[in-house]
Amino acid sequence: MDPSEVDVPPLKDLTIDNITDNVKLINSQCPDPRLKYLLERLVQHVHDFARETRLSHNEWLAAIQFLTAVGQICTDVRQEFILLSDILGLSLLVDSIDHPKPADSTEGTVLGPFHTHDAHSEPNGTQIAHDPDGEPCLVLCTIKDRSGKPVSDVKIDIWETDSKGKYDVQYEGREQPDQRAVMHSDEEGKFWFKAIVPVPYPIPHDGPVGKLLKLLKRHCYRPSHMHFMFEKEGFDHLITALYLRGDPYETSDAVFGVKESLLIDLGTVNAEQAKTYGVKEGTKTIVYDFVLVSEEDSRKLREAKAMAAMKHLGLRMKLYNGLPVPEID
Amino acid sequence: MDPSEVDVPPLKDLTIDNITDNVKLINSQCPDPRLKYLLERLVQHVHDFARETRLSHNEWLAAIQFLTAVGQICTDVRQEFILLSDILGLSLLVDSIDHPKPADSTEGTVLGPFHTHDAHSEPNGTQIAHDPDGEPCLVLCTIKDRSGKPVSDVKIDIWETDSKGKYDVQYEGREQPDQRAVMHSDEEGKFWFKAIVPVPYPIPHDGPVGKLLKLLKRHCYRPSHMHFMFEKEGFDHLITALYLRGDPYETSDAVFGVKESLLIDLGTVNAEQAKTYGVKEGTKTIVYDFVLVSEEDSRKLREAKAMAAMKHLGLRMKLYNGLPVPEID
Structure with a gap:
């Protein structure tokens, strides 16, 4: 930008006590009122943080180096900044703010860093997980609106780890998606598929976020869960997950995602289901009824x-x- | 870390209102009291920021992508996170907190992202800038302590841009340092060298920080200046710069570095100086007397x-x- 086009307030001799107001002032020429407000609050909090901690140059430099390392380890299939946001509780907080849920609807939770956009679209009944060591699991779900009416043709993204607790993208030489799929609910709002029983797993801890967790003496495990994301025009985007009750990490999820209403008990396939879905009797099941909120209700509530x-x-x-x-x- | 070694408080059903306390609680097992305090304040401010702005998922994602881009553009010779800290006023704030200066000593200012560790050590009188288009400038300085006693053998790092406003590291194929040197003060606390008159220049604005400045309708210029960094055992590390009075950006430095006490007027070499220093009469001069603070005084004041x-x-x-x-x- 040509500086002659910009009208800036005089800024000189800035001190601990006056720099915040001056930085806000120079940023206040931003024509977008929302970005201006975000920056105003950001500058206030960043400066207050430094003042309240009397942040030292060495600590500042360590933070610069940490953030640089977080950025540099990111790839197409690894998002360390989302992981950082997750372990600081920011991701869950933002989801709670942006997608408030009425009491009669399904709660949301963290997206996590492992959703991809290349999952194949599959018909109901598909085997979406191909790990031979995984314990087979039949997943039977319905989607309704708050009045109890089935919602058809919802796009559902599903993703989980293999039996070793790793997502497909965590393996080198990944050629195609596995343990993930995109499905659509049928006329009765149903969708079902064959997967494996989720297992607990450590979030990626070989990078800067893992180092931070270690310094904080925190473990890096997530309890067993399966991710779901729901999209349909007219409905609020729902990012959620189902967690297995009784998991050793149920009350200490490294990314704060567990909610009582999202805990499920594994069931088992009975004789009739075995016939209907073509699986062995006694196979584990996950059964859940999701309730979506309309975009309008969500907007009003938000x-x-x-x-x-x-x-x-x-x-x-x-x-x-x-x-x-x-x-x- | 083996999770069985870690004693964590129960965390479940976290909401907008209780997540902050819970994240602080799980972080509170950190054995280092300072890191624990830093994290406690960081989590509070990050969460308050999200709550006060009702940060949306899309804004959060834009921030994740911005920070990732900032990290990914960093190289051995480009530090975009320092630049971000600079344009948010954080760098100056941290320097002010960590290196408070008594009124009778030289003020500090921002380090900036262009200091390197490969400058050659040169004797007094060296020509440190080799840009034939630069206007020659003789720099004559002294270093004293607060009692007025000369301080000898101080290591001084000096760096400036060429006449086009670019540091050596901003050119591809840089083979060796230019417009930078390491010098040492002599027995009388003096150091002097031949450089070029500093010019105003834009901070690197082809990356994410430049995009942010544009969105904020801020210009990206720094007023003409020359950087100095002083190190000697027993004295507080001084990072500072001298600015040319009357520069068009004197009151609108993109990184908030200008201080009245660091503004200088260019002088000209007289006949005697021309003889002493082997430069043409009429050559521009920068003359400055730096005053260092003892480590002890600085620590007490801080x-x-x-x-x-x-x-x-x-x-x-x-x-x-x-x-x-x-x-x-």
């Missing part, structure tokens, strides 16, 4: 909660594209 | 200011390796 939270914080705000910005600019 | 700031914030803290941690753990 906006009402946002404005209530702003009021609670004593901030005078208005909504701009559904997100809060200061009422008086 | 600690006193830290404890005063903690008290002002209403926090009951003690010092641990010179940095604040909660008094009661």
